[in-house]
Amino acid sequence: MKLERLPAHITGFSHVREERLRLIPPVEFKRACYAVAQADGGSIEGFDASLISRNFYMATLKTSTDRFVVLCNCIHPYLAFMCFDPAFVRLGCVPFTEPTHLGALFAALTKFEPLDAGWLMSELQDYMLESLTTVEREQVRYWKPTIVGEVVFHNWD
Numbered sequence: 705m706k707l708e709r710l711p712a713h714i715t716g717f718s719h720v721r722e723e724r725l726r727l728i729p730p731v732e733f734k735r736a737c738y739a740v741a742q743a744d745g746g747s748i749e750g751f752d753a754s755l756i757s758r759n760f761y762m763a764t765l766k767t768s769t770d771r772f773v774v775l776c777n778c779i780h781p782y783l784a785f786m787c788f789d790p791a792f793v794r795l796g797c798v799p800f801t802e803p804t805h806l807g808a809l810f811a812a813l814t815k816f817e818p819l820d821a822g823w824l825m826s827e828l829q830d831y832m833l834e835s836l837t838t839v840e841r842e843q844v845r846y847w848k849p850t851i852v853g854e855v856v857f858h859n860w861d
Contacts, residue, residue, distance in 0.1 A: 705782075706823040710832050713779045714856055715840045716759035725779055730761050733776045736814035737763045743809055744768075760857045764788060765806065772806060775857045776816060783810060783818045784857055800824045800853055824853030 718725050730753035741748050749771065750764040761776045771788030785803035800821040803810070807818035828849055833841055849855050 705817050706820050708832075709835045710852075710855060711780055712835050712837050713840070714759075714777060714782075715836065715843055715858065715860070716755070716779055717839045717843050717860075718837065719839055727755075727778050728761075728776065728781060733761050733763070733816070736810065736816050737765060737774065739813050740806060740809045741765055743813060744806065757861050758857075758859045767806065772801070772803065774803075774806075777856055781816045782856060783807075783816050784824055784853060785818065785821065819853075819856065824856065825851055828852050828855065 713725055716725065734748075734751055734753070737748050737751070740746075744765075744767055746765055746767040748763055749766050750762075752762045755761075755778055759778050761778060763774045763776075765772050765774055773786040773788055775784045775786065776782070783803075784800050785806065786799070787801050802821045803818050810816050810818055828851055832852065833844060833855075836844070843860060844855060847854075847858070847860050849858065
């Protein structure tokens, strides 16, 4: 899936006093991961719902042939996949990858939508930011992401 424009609040930033963002409960993402793993005959090897300095939850799914790190934006039900890498410390070390059959399972069994890896790795264009709030656009100017995935899934303070 590709988005023409990034939706408001996808970065997780807001004026705290003016608006309260509705987070996706981490348990919803965790349940979705278990449903997909069970349907695939795989397992969940790790789950991290910490939102300290980031806007995504993370799970490690093991399939019969591979391992994937699945990222879930904490505001919008969008997913990204990365190849498993034990040295994975921060987003950007490992490129996004297509989820193969797991993406189709998430789309069929859950409310979560996998985003196209090529699109996430594509150059960020100004028009994509038009729906973001003023605070989000300020953060984008400060952090200077170069690809779409660095806005949708980030480690900004």
